[in-house]
Each structure stands twice: as structure tokens, then as C-alpha cells.
Amino acid sequence: MKEYRNYQLKGNNTFGIPALCDRFIEYAGGEELKSLYEQGIFNGQWMSVGCGANLLFCGDYHGVIIHSVASGIKVLEENDNNLLVRADAGIILDDFIEHAVSNGWGGMENLSAIPCSVGAAPVQNVGAYGVEAKDVVECVHVFDTSNGLTRTFSNVECTFGYRNSSFKSNPQYVVLSVDFRLTKAGSHQLHLDYGNLRSSLPADITSGKEGALREIRGAVRRIRREKLPDPAEIGSAGSFFKNPVVDRAVVDNLLKDYPQMPFYEMKNGCKVPAGWLIEQAGWKGRKMGTVGVYEKQALVLVNLGGATGFDVWNLAQSIVASIRDKFGLEISPEVIKVP
Numbered sequence: 001m002k003e004y005r006n007y008q009l010k011g012n013n014t015f016g017i018p019a020l021c022d023r024f025i026e027y028a029g030g031e032e033l034k035s036l037y038e039q040g041i042f043n044g045q046w047m048s049v050g051c052g053a054n055l056l057f058c059g060d061y062h063g064v065i066i067h068s069v070a071s072g073i074k075v076l077e078e079n080d081n082n083l084l085v086r087a088d089a090g091i092i093l094d095d096f097i098e099h100a101v102s103n104g105w106g107g108m109e110n111l112s113a114i115p116c117s118v119g120a121a122p123v124q125n126v127g128a129y130g131v132e133a134k135d136v137v138e139c140v141h142v143f144d145t146s147n148g149l150t151r152t153f154s155n156v157e158c159t160f161g162y163r164n165s166s167f168k169s170n171p172q173y174v175v176l177s178v179d180f181r182l183t184k185a186g187s188h189q190l191h192l193d194y195g196n197l198r199s200s201l202p203a204d205i206t207s208g209k210e211g212a213l214r215e216i217r218g219a220v221r222r223i224r225r226e227k228l229p230d231p232a233e234i235g236s237a238g239s240f241f242k243n244p245v246v247d248r249a250v251v252d253n254l255l256k257d258y259p260q261m262p263f264y265e266m267k268n269g270c271k272v273p274a275g276w277l278i279e280q281a282g283w284k285g286r287k288m289g290t291v292g293v294y295e296k297q298a299l300v301l302v303n304l305g306g307a308t309g310f311d312v313w314n315l316a317q318s319i320v321a322s323i324r325d326k327f328g329l330e331i332s333p334e335v336i337k338v339p
């Protein structure tokens, strides 16, 4: 275990926003969390941070940040069709996907290049190009900071939703590792129907094609590079807002004024792309001092250099108000403001 005092978080959030935390502790697994529990760390102010890809620091954090550096990958069981793989929370999700694709394990290739740790993937139920973490998570092993015990959540117990899970409303659970059910050659199920994914791939792509997973991973990475800023170059947290889900009647009403508005029918309503709403409201590419709306994807707010968390937050609030005025819709941040 390693501990740092008065730790600078600028490199631990993809917005690249400077903020200090009182204590930053790197831990390697459940045993070390148990010892932190025995020291009473979880009785005070604390939070768990992976890659910091979904956080906006609006000031210093007066508490303890714990950060997993656990990095084990283990095949737990395997048959002709699929396998169950355990990955520790501290692994970068994209490194794990690279490992999976290199081994011919399918299921996560569409999630390539999402900046996130394995531990954060089920919390946020990360998703991209028609696949969500919930589609591949068999179970999640957690440490319960309320009683110092470990516990396993089955996929159903995680109550996954759109960018949501039971872990989001129960932050006492810290993810230790995740078991993923992945497919082997002959059993891959490709998801190619989202957006322009299929048209970015060779026409002969099939689940049986040698190298299909690698081709999909490559195409997803290319599409993301074209639309989303690389956090190493421009600070952002990916999509800043969630896409609002509204009743069909609301969509029908809006279609009268905006017949070209895209929307997707879901089980519980219709998802309207917030990126489209923000672009229509004239925000795309706008710069306001140190912050701006990314010119290639209006759902992404960017740090143009030297931004504070409040600069970003104020821009976000102006966007929310303008979408409310123009469309009567409420968009809410996917990003979590700290403190």
C-alpha cells in the first residue's frame, strides 16, 4: 500500500483539473482495504477513484481517495464456447480488452478505448456502439466498507440501467474485481448495427471471420478518435451529459417543430441524443474562456487549458438552461461533481 499526503489530482482526472486531496492511498486488493477499514478510514470522508474519467473536481477534496492498483487477470472456467475471466479493478479497461482480443475472447471489443478502469465499468455500466458492461459482466466482487466484508453481486443484483447500477446509489461498495463471460471462436456475437460501425468495417465481416474482433476494435478506436478528444491531449470526461429518456408523446410533440430530431425507442420510453439538442441550441464548438463544447461532438465539454471545475460546471449549467428553454427537456450530467 502507498499513501500520499496533500496529493495533486490533476493527473487522476481526465479533465486535467488541478485539485488537492488530503490523502491518496493506492491499494492492491481486499486485504489492504480490510486494513484501511480497521484503521477507521471509511468512517470519515472518502471516495474511490479509478481513472477519474467521470469526475469533475470543483475544489480540493478534504478526505481520503482510495485507488486500486490490483492488476490480476485469471481464467476461472472455460468450455468450447465461452470462458469466465476475472479481472482486477485497477486494470485499465482498454488494456483488458486488448488482452481479450489478443486471446480471441469476444464480447468487449465495442467498448474499446473507453477511458475507464475495470472497477469503474460496472458502476457506471459503461457503454458504446451497442454494447454495455451489463452484457458481459457475470458478477462483481466488492468490499463492503460498512462492515469490512467482501460480497459478490450477480449480474441481476447489480440492477444495471443506462449509465447506472446499484453501486452508484450504494457507494459503500468498492469493486475489487469483475468476472466477465466472454465468447470463444465460433460463438462470437458481433454487434455492428450502431451508427456507422458497420460501414467502417470490411463488407465481408462475420462472426466466423478470422480477426473479426481485431477489426471491430480497430474500427471503434478510429470512430472514437474522429469524434472524441484524446484525454492525453484535451481534457474532457467523454459525454458530459446523459441522453434524456422521455415519453413517446413528448417526442411526438417535439417532432412537430423539429421533424428531423433523431430518437431511439427503448423499453421505458425514447432516448433523445443530447448531443443533437446541444448542437441545435448553437453550442457546438463554442469556446468560453478556458472551457468549450467540443467541435466534433456536442456532448463533450473540454478544458481548453487552465480551466477550474467551476468553469466547466458553469458552462454545463448554461447548456442545461438553454436546452430547457428551447426544447422543454431536462438534460442531466453523467459526470459527478466533487465535492
Ligand code: EPU
Pocket: 127, 128, 129, 130, 194, 195, 227, 228, 237, 238, 239, 240, 241, 242, 243, 262, 273, 274, 275, 276, 277, 279, 284, 296, 297, 298, 299, 334
Ligand atoms: N449528434 C448530433 N450532434 C452532436 C453529437 C451527436 O447531432 O454533436 C447526433 C448524432 O448525429 C446521432 C446522435 O446524436 O444521431 C447520437 O450520437 P452518437 O452516436 O455520437 O452517440 P451519443 O448519444 O452522442 C453515446 C454515448 C457515448 C458513446 C456513443 C457511441 C452517452 C451519454 N454517450 O453518445 O459514450 O461513445 O453513444 O455508443 O450515452 C461516454 O459515455 O462518455 C461516451 C462517450
